[in-house]
Amino acid sequence: MEIKFVDAENADLLMLAAKLDEYYFEIVGEVHKRYAKYNDPHLFGCRAVVYIDGKAAGCGCWKRIDERSVEVKRIYVLPEYRRQGVASAVIGAVERDAAQHGYTHAILETARTTKDSAALYLKLGYRVMPYYGSPAGADNCLCFEKELDSAPEAELKFVDVTDADLAALVAELDVYFRAGWGEVAEKYKQYHALDGMACAVVAYIEGKPAACGCWRAYDPVTAEIKRMYVRPAYRRQGIAGKIVAALEQHAAANGCHRAVLETGADMPEAIAFYEKQGYRLVPNYGDFVDDDICVCMEKEISDGTMR
Known part of the structure; x- marks a missing residue:
């Protein structure tokens, strides 16, 4: 497994993001279109792609919220690579990168119907927080937060x-x-x-x-x-x-x-x-x-x- 930080035009990142959009469209339907303007890769502070045997397997990003906080975005793993630790690895990489840039707090949201995602975030130390304004609406999503560890010396x-x-x-x-x-x-x-x-x-x-x-x-x-x-x-x-x-x-x-x-x-x-x-x-x-x-x-x- 290799994690690469890529630019906003990276073909593998765009492919994975498109797959994620398809996935969410299947879950929440037309409401997902409200997200488009918030998910432009150029808006993110970092963009990470996970490779297994040279093939793109998953991705994740973070977006600045304020001086203290980032929002973890675009976490996705292709079906054939799930349950291999890819999601945990990319989330960890994104968190460490945010901490390296001086941020101490991460938030994220996921669809209420994605039980596996919610369980993963809880396992990784996130806790449920009040709805913070996702375009999907409070009825469709769960929000999480986590205090980030400072980057180890x-x-x-x-x-x-x-x-x-x-x-x-x-x-x-x-x-x-x-x-x-x-x-x-x-x-x-x-x-x-x-x-x-x-x-x-x-x-x-x-x-x-x-x-x-x-x-x-x-x-x-x-x-x-x-x-x-x-x-x-x-x-x-x-x-x-x-x-x-x-x-x-x-x-x-x-x-x-x-x-x-x-x-x-x-x-x-x-x-x-x-x-x-x-x-x-x-x-x-x-x-x-x-x-x-x-x-x-x-x-x-x-x-x-x-x-």
Whole structure:
């Protein structure tokens, strides 16, 4: 199971949302049409799609209500993937994302006739609340609320390159790349050997390995950021940014004043993330010069900060 945060135009999200609309139309009929203007994906603060074996299985979103609260929206799982924990996983991801953005309270509504949905929300810690104005009307829906836990703090540990948790995280990253790039991923294995890394970091959430990153010497004054990976359940919690900062600080302390990295040209979220950390796109360097499937980025570092 993999959870991806997607944009409002994502085809899988739109397909799942259309299936959800069909489902609700069967339950409440024409009254469901009142919802259309409230369910535009562009209105949501996050949009998550769950994938199983590479296929879209379910979705969920959140929408800002006020400074404290979000409304959990568009929770749907295709029939063939139900009772496999998909709904719980996507709701958890949406809640964590909202908490990461500073919200502490979630509300939602579901049709009164969907007994399984109500039972799931109660199981996940929601409680019934008074009707809060759903377009379907109080006679047709049940409303729920829940206080959100603050996002757990990540503990960073510098580890040896033979560390078992680091190896497990890197193995998951390799599976991810093989699924997306196929045979091309094998070409890059020579650049990713852990025994060539100068530093490795593993992030732990509540004692569980959640993410990793490394750097290796590209030249005497340049650190190359490598093997960045965050497990799906822990994404969008600021962990990757903390790992990058730790790697930069370690590299700067070891005489580097420049950091470089490469990422997929077809991975706009990764590119945007690194730009947020202060990196800028540069012409592909070294072994990546002729590769159009990747882009290269760089940043001047000094004690882990921009010069």
